[in-house]
Amino acid sequence: MMRRAYAVNILGAALLALLFGCSSAPQTPSVPPKHPEDLPAGRVDCLECHKDVSTGALKPYANFRHSVVFIKSHGTYARQGQNLCSSCHKPEFCQTCHAGKEELKPSTKMGDRPDRMAPHRGDYLTTHRIDGRLDPGSCYRCHGNKSDSRCKQCHK
Amino acid sequence: MGRPTTVIPLGKRLLPAVVAIALLLPLPFAGTAPAADLSLSSKTYGLSYEREMPGGQKDRYAPLYEYLSADAANLGGKPLSFHFYGWGRVDLDTDSGSGNTSGEVGSLYLEYLHPEGNAQAKLGRFFLTEGAAMETIDGAFVKTTTPVGLGVSLYGGVPVEYSILNNASTGDSLYGGRVFFVRTGFVEIGASYLKENGWFQEEKDRELVGGDLWLRVAPPVELTAQAAYNRSVSEMASQRYAVRIVPGATFDISAGYESYTYKGLFQSALNPAFVSPSVDKNDKVQTIFGIMDWAFVPGWTLEVAGKNIRHDKSDPGDANRGEIGLRYSYNDKKDVAGLSAAFVAADMEKNEYQEYRGFATYSPAKLRLALDALTQQYKKEINGKKNAYQVVASAGYQVLASLQLSGNLTYTQSPNFQEDWAGLIRVNYDFAMSTGGKK
Numbered sequence: 330m331m332r333r334a335y336a337v338n339i340l341g342a343a344l345l346a347l348l349f350g351c352s353s354a355p356q357t358p359s360v361p362p363k364h365p366e367d368l369p370a371g372r373v374d375c376l377e378c379h380k381d382v383s384t385g386a387l388k389p390y391a392n393f394r395h396s397v398v399f400i401k402s403h404g405t406y407a408r409q410g411q412n413l414c415s416s417c418h419k420p421e422f423c424q425t426c427h428a429g430k431e432e433l434k435p436s437t438k439m440g441d442r443p444d445r446m447a448p449h450r451g452d453y454l455t456t457h458r459i460d461g462r463l464d465p466g467s468c469y470r471c472h473g474n475k476s477d478s479r480c481k482q483c484h485k
Numbered sequence: 486m487g488r489p490t491t492v493i494p495l496g497k498r499l500l501p502a503v504v505a506i507a508l509l510l511p512l513p514f515a516g517t518a519p520a521a522d523l524s525l526s527s528k529t530y531g532l533s534y535e536r537e538m539p540g541g542q543k544d545r546y547a548p549l550y551e552y553l554s555a556d557a558a559n560l561g562g563k564p565l566s567f568h569f570y571g572w573g574r575v576d577l578d579t580d581s582g583s584g585n586t587s588g589e590v591g592s593l594y595l596e597y598l599h600p601e602g603n604a605q606a607k608l609g610r611f612f613l614t615e616g617a618a619m620e621t622i623d624g625a626f627v628k629t630t631t632p633v634g635l636g637v638s639l640y641g642g643v644p645v646e647y648s649i650l651n652n653a654s655t656g657d658s659l660y661g662g663r664v665f666f667v668r669t670g671f672v673e674i675g676a677s678y679l680k681e682n683g684w685f686q687e688e689k690d691r692e693l694v695g696g697d698l699w700l701r702v703a704p705p706v707e708l709t710a711q712a713a714y715n716r717s718v719s720e721m722a723s724q725r726y727a728v729r730i731v732p733g734a735t736f737d738i739s740a741g742y743e744s745y746t747y748k749g750l751f752q753s754a755l756n757p758a759f760v761s762p763s764v765d766k767n768d769k770v771q772t773i774f775g776i777m778d779w780a781f782v783p784g785w786t787l788e789v790a791g792k793n794i795r796h797d798k799s800d801p802g803d804a805n806r807g808e809i810g811l812r813y814s815y816n817d818k819k820d821v822a823g824l825s826a827a828f829v830a831a832d833m834e835k836n837e838y839q840e841y842r843g844f845a846t847y848s849p850a851k852l853r854l855a856l857d858a859l860t861q862q863y864k865k866e867i868n869g870k871k872n873a874y875q876v877v878a879s880a881g882y883q884v885l886a887s888l889q890l891s892g893n894l895t896y897t898q899s900p901n902f903q904e905d906w907a908g909l910i911r912v913n914y915d916f917a918m919s920t921g922g923k924k
Contacts, residue, residue: 357669359603362566362596363522363558369818376734382670385603388699389670392707392729396737396778397788397810402727405709407614408697409665409673410628412603420592421526421554421570423612429589429621430647432574432582433550438530440893440909441879443844443857444812444821450842451859451875452899455867459829459836462801463794465759466723466745466770470619474646474655474755479582481649484758 360385364417373417385413400446404470429475520562524917526554532581534895534907547578566596568611591621604629613640616663616677617695617713621645624659630667638663644681648755655755656683656691663695673699681753685717686760691753692716705732709741713749720749735780744771769797786812788825802832820846837864851883853891863900873899881911889913 360383375383379390386393386406393399393406393413407414414423425435426448436447449457461468472480530550535543551573558566573588574581594609607626613619615626615638624642641660648655658681665675674697681691698710707729715722727741746769751759760766774792781787788810795803810825822845831837844857857877865871874897881891890912897905 357602359564359598359600359605362564362598374734387667387669387673389701391705391731391734394731394734394737397790398729398737398739398776398778401776401790402709402729402739404614404619405697405711405725405727406699408616408619408711409675409699410603411614412598412605419524419526419554419556419570420568420612421552424570424591424621427612427619427621429591429645430587431572432548432587433530437532437893437909438528438552440857440877440895441853441855441881441891441911442846443855443877443879444814444823444846450857451840451861452873452897452901452905455863455873455900456838456840456861458867459838459863461758463796463804463806463829463831463836464770464772465747465764466750469751469754469759472756473751473759474644474648474753475621480756480758484649484756484763 357384360412360416362416368417383413385416386410397446427471427475431475432479521560522558522917522919524554524556524915526552526916527912527914528552528554529912531910532907533909534905536902536905545578546576546581548574548576548581550574564598564600566598567594568596569593599629602630602632610645615640616661616675616697617679617693618661618677620659620679622659630665634667634669636665636667638665646755650755650757650760653755654684656681656685656753658682661693665697671701673697683753685753686766687718687752689717689752693722706730715749715752718748718752720746720752722746722749722752737778738776740773740775742771742773744769746770765798767797771795784814786814788812800833801836804829804831804836806830816848819848822846834865838862853879853881853883855879867900870900873897875899887915 373395375390375393382389383393386409388406425438434447434449434453436450439445439447457468528551530552531547532550533547535545553569553571555569556566560567569590570592571588571590574586576585590610592609592611594607594611597606599605605628610621610623611626612621613626615628618640622640622642622644624640626638626640628636628638630636639662642658644656644659646655659679661677661679663675663677665673667673677695677697679691679693679695683690685691693713693715695711695713698708700708702708708727709729710726712724713722714720723743723745725741725743727739729737729739731737747759747764747766751764751766754760757763772792772794774790776790777788779787788808790808792806793803794806806827806829808825808827810823812821812823814821823843825842827840829836829838839862840859842857842859844855846853846855848854855878859875861873863871863873875895877893877895879891879893881889883889890910892911893907893909895905895907895909897907899905
């Protein structure tokens with residue numbers, strides 16, 4: 330009964346929020362759901378075309394330059410909204426790493442793209458013992474509750 | 486830890502309905518209005534490898550994977566889009582996982598994005614990052630920002646999780662939201678709440694209260710912060726604070742502090758690697774980090790990173806990790822070559838290693854070649870070895886604008902594998918079309 334009440338409350342609040350949002354949204358245009366032009370190969374640099382503030386993230390485009398600094402801290406920005414990301418990246422892009430019970434390592438799938446930052450290159454089965462001891466929180470984000478049954482061969 | 490109930494929760498009973506609704510909703514729009522931007526992506530991977538395990542046993546594997554992604558935007562000329570992503574595997578030789586088949590639906594949802602103000606809604610299965618939440622759920626999500634900058638987001642549904650922890654099942658339902666204030670180009674500050682009903686460690690639900698901040702203190706300088714407190718175990722789960730300076734298009738530097746407690750962060754773990762006895766739940770990690778990216782000459786980029794990791798417990802103890810890399814992009818940015826090195830110095834010898842990597846790609850016309858070599862040297866022997874090597878050679882050909890064939894050959898020698906040869910054939914097919922409306 331409690332859970333049914335929760336579900337009803339959530340649904341009601343969601344509908345209210347949606348109605349509220351649709352009726353009172355500011356007049357700034359949303360970021361388009363799809364980037365209007367095909368992007369060139371290689372790391373993206375928004376600053377090549379955009380100079381100001383993104384209407385999707387409401388932050389300067391300079392913050393989304395895909396440098397190693399941004400890539401290693403992209404979660405900080407994604408937790409405040411995904412609109413700008415999803416304008417260029419389809420769901421499969423995020424879920425190549427943030428997967429459910431994924432079996433193929435990103436670096437295996439993208440073996441023809443050594444330029445891409447992909448976790449677990451090489452025989453990570455060996456190295457993960459060290460990285461896992463020193464910084465298990467970095468493992469947990471993807472493997473804490475979205476795991477491959479093959480983990481269980483050793484982690485019983 | 487045990488789970489006594491066998492009652493199927495409401496959320497899980499609703500799951501088939503949610504998936505069916507998300508799947509069927511696009512059909513009326515497709516039928517009544519032809520306008521839509523459609524794209525389909527298929528990635529097929531055929532792997533073949535033989536592994537000689539310590540002791541001489543040899544196993545052969547030949548899994549075949551298909552990854553499918555389909556997206557339809559501008560449905561019926563409206564700001565509606567539909568997204569699907571999923572994969573499946575069938576083994577043509579020895580079982581490479583649990584059983585000879587596997588797969589999952591990663592995403593399956595309908596999205597509405599209001600043309601103004603970024604109001605949005607999602608329904609179905611999707612990956613969500615919002616405040617304290619980083620989840621995949623079967624459910625709904627709505628978000629809106631008012632003209633004065635105050636905003637709210639709400640979500641609820643069934644978490645998509647997989648448990649490999651004995652006697653522990655996934656959460657029954659998950660809901661939460663975030664309230665925030667944003668001033669364009671200057672600040673965004675938010676407070677969030679997440680509740681996952683389940684039977685996690687200490688036989689409790691998961692309940693997080695989070696905060697996040699992005700503040701531009703000067704044009705090139707920003708401060709970011711995010712923190713989550715786990716109310717279920719009355720423990721700070723994680724914190725991250727950073728300052729980042731981006732003075733232009735060629736230089737980017739960041740430094741900061743982050744920490745997490747095992748008790749707070751791993752409380753809802755469904756993987757035995759994150760629960761006792763694999764880890765000491767009273768441990769805490771504190772890290773000071775710095776990262777720099779400097780395109781010092783057009784085409785050339787220097788990347789440097791370092792972090793100091795401190796544990797409350799003497800085992801595993803503390804460590805310092807340093808990384809340096811140099812990248813060179815050429816051929817109109819289509820190709821990249823790079824060299825990198827990483828060093829880990831730690832209190833315990835078993836945690837120390839060095840890593841060196843070199844890679845290059847070459848793409849003349851429709852051909853694409855790539856070579857990637859990586860080696861690790863461990864301070865202390867693992868399975869009687871101190872070194873690991875891997876070389877990946879790749880060749881591909883763009884048959885059509887939408888069709889690319891490629892293959893990898895990988896050789897690995899490591900403490901886990903005496904010799905490991907792996908072959909991979911890759912077929913990428915990308916199709917896009919517009920049936921009307923704007924492109």
